[in-house]
Amino acid sequence: MRIPHSRPSINEEDINKVVSNLRSGKISSGEEVKLFEQEISKYIGVLGGIGVNSGTNALHLALNALDIKPGDEIILPSYVCASVLSAINYTGAKPVFADIEPNGYDIDPESAANKISKNTKAILVPHMFGTPANLDKFLELNVPIIEDCAQAIGAEYKGEKVGSFGILSIYSFYATKVLTTGQGGMVLTNSNKLLEKLRDLTKYDGRMNYRISYNYSLTDFQAAMGRSQLKRLDSFINRRREIAKIYDNTFKEIGWIPPKAENSIYFRYVVEVDDVDQYIEEMNKHNIDCAKPVFRPLHQYFNIDGEEFPNTERAQNKAISIPIYPSLKDKEIKQICEAIKKVWSKF
Ligand SMILES: Cc1ncc(COP(=O)(O)O)c(C=O)c1O
Numbered sequence: 226m227r228i229p230h231s232r233p234s235i236n237e238e239d240i241n242k243v244v245s246n247l248r249s250g251k252i253s254s255g256e257e258v259k260l261f262e263q264e265i266s267k268y269i270g271v272l273g274g275i276g277v278n279s280g281t282n283a284l285h286l287a288l289n290a291l292d293i294k295p296g297d298e299i300i301l302p303s304y305v306c307a308s309v310l311s312a313i314n315y316t317g318a319k320p321v322f323a324d325i326e327p328n329g330y331d332i333d334p335e336s337a338a339n340k341i342s343k344n345t346k347a348i349l350v351p352h353m354f355g356t357p358a359n360l361d362k363f364l365e366l367n368v369p370i371i372e373d374c375a376q377a378i379g380a381e382y383k384g385e386k387v388g389s390f391g392i393l394s395i396y397s398f399y400a401t402k403v404l405t406t407g408q409g410g411m412v413l414t415n416s417n418k419l420l421e422k423l424r425d426l427t428k429y430d431g432r433m434n435y436r437i438s439y440n441y442s443l444t445d446f447q448a449a450m451g452r453s454q455l456k457r458l459d460s461f462i463n464r465r466r467e468i469a470k471i472y473d474n475t476f477k478e479i480g481w482i483p484p485k486a487e488n489s490i491y492f493r494y495v496v497e498v499d500d501v502d503q504y505i506e507e508m509n510k511h512n513i514d515c516a517k518p519v520f521r522p523l524h525q526y527f528n529i530d531g532e533e534f535p536n537t538e539r540a541q542n543k544a545i546s547i548p549i550y551p552s553l554k555d556k557e558i559k560q561i562c563e564a565i566k567k568v569w570s571k572f
Contacts, residue, residue, distance in 0.1 A: 228560065230514040231401035234461060234552040239453045246449040257445035261452050265396070265411055268379075268455065269388045274413035275423045276443035276451075280375040280397025283410035284312035284349070286441060287371050287393040290412070290422045293318045293346055300340050300368075301349040302332035303524040304537040309349065309373065310523050318346070322524050324534045328485070330354055330495065330518075330544070333536065334362030341368060352377035352387050354518060354546075355403070355465070355492035360390045371395065375410075376492040378403050379462045388413055398447075401550070403461060403492055404454045406447035464551040465491040468558060472547065475562040479569055493518050497543040504545050504568060511564035518546040 246257060258276045266273045277283050293299065295317030301309060303322040313320045324336040330353040337348055348366065350358045351373035360382050363370050374380075374388040375397035381387065388394035398409035414420055429438040443451075454461075469491040473483035476496070484496055495518050498504045508515045522537045531538040548561060 226557070226560070227512045228514065228548050228553070228557050230516045230546065230548050232548075232550055232552050233400050233405050234457075234550060235405075235450075236457075239450050242449040242453040243446045246446040249445075252444055252446055254442035254448075255445050257448035257452065258443050261443070261448035261455075262411065264452060264455055266413055268458070269386045269394070269413055271389050271394070271413045272415045272417065273420050274411050275420075275427055276448060277410045277412065277427070277441040278443055279308075279408055279441075280373075280395055280399065280410040281308040281312050282439070282441040283395040283397070283412045284309060284371070284373070285315050286423055286426055286439060287395055287412045288312065288316045288318070288347070289426050289439070290393065290414075290419050291347060291369060291371075296344065297346040298342060298344040299347050299349060300337050300345060301523075302351065302353075302537070303522045303534050304330060304332075304519055304540055305349075305351050305353070305373075305523065306519060307521070307523065307526070309351070310526075313349075319344070320523070321345070322529070322534070325353075325536045325540060326359075327536050329356065330540055331356060331358035332363075334359050334366070337363065338366055341366065347371050347392075349373055350391065351375065352380055353493075354486065354495055355380055355490035356486045357382040357387050357488050360387070364390065369393075375399075375402065377490060379458050380490045381488060389415070392416065393419060398451055403465075403490065404451065404458050406443065406451040406454070409443050409447050409451065411443075461551045462490045465549055468549050468553060469494055471558055471562065472549070472565070475565050476569070479566055481569060491549050493546045494549040495544050495546050497539075498545055498569075499543070499572070501543060501545045503572070507568040507571065508547075508564055511560070511567070513548065513561055513564050515548070516546050517541065518544055 370391035372391035372394035398406040
């Protein structure tokens with residue numbers, strides 16, 4: 226039996242909620258979306274938010290709410306998916322890449338601080354693989370922080386949910402994310418003014434005076450699924466942590482130090498090895514799909530010298546992501562552990 230690298234965790238209740246919404250006939254963006262926005266805001270502990278159709282567009286809206294324009298600079302890590310870069314490019318602002326931490330995968334506060342210029346308007350801080358970034362250090366920089374919680378909904382930093390620290394935070398509900406609506410996303414904020422602005426930016430009809438607006442709406446049947454998933458979010462996270470512990474013990478058994486991922490919700494379980502491609506190939510022989518957790522660091526798309534991004538280069542060359550998600554069955558977890566023991570003992 227082949228085990229995919231990622232798989233959604235959907236149950237009958239999710240399906241019934243979607244079907245019930247479809248039967249209601251009210252399937253565009255309405256009451257369900259409003260309730261979903263309120264419930265997620267309450268869960269994270271912020272004032273409110275706007276449900277949208279992807280994490281990428283959530284970031285685009287967040288940048289628009291901050292009036293980001295051509296000539297502005299946005300700092301972001303090189304080690305993140307390319308859709309984030311696209312959202313910045315939609316605005317015409319200049320993306321400025323920072324390196325990640327020496328012992329982890331989150332953006333390095335020192336590297337980000339070194340990239341601040343008079344044109345810097347925001348720093349994008351993704352909590353990579355479900356592990357909270359060093360938010361205190363970023364909040365000291367006196368630059369607006371947009372938290373990217375696409376991989377980390379429900380993770381906590383110093384006892385508070387990530388997403389409640391930045392001026393804005395964004396989420397993705399893509400199929401294989403921690404909580405899914407198929408495709409989808411959200412922008413949250415604690416600022417009444419920004420919330421109003423987000424609402425205004427997404428009001429695409431019924432205006433007396435024309436302005437560019439964005440139809441990024443989430444549908445009610447997606448929101449119905451999201452609300453159903455939200456009820457299980459804490460149990461999803463507990464299960465991810467349980468599986469991580471099983472993998473940790475497996476690595477300990479064979480004399481490997483398991484990865485350190487403090488306060489992680491384990492969107493990804495990432496280990497460093499000497500030759501990622503070789504390990505992916507070997508795990509493949511055991512019918513297990515592993516992957517590089519980031520397809521390609523952003524600086525590499527522009528042929529920027531990797532010397533400026535030593536930790537990103539390290540991660541890209543060494544990090545392998547092993548399947549971890551709540552819909553993994555016990556026997557699949559066992560199959561993965563057996564394969565880890567064989568493959569990791571081989572080299
Ligand atoms: C850290 C991060 N931010 C943003 C996004 C974009 O989300 P979406 O795929 O919903 O557009 C992703 C998606 O993979 C992501 O991993």
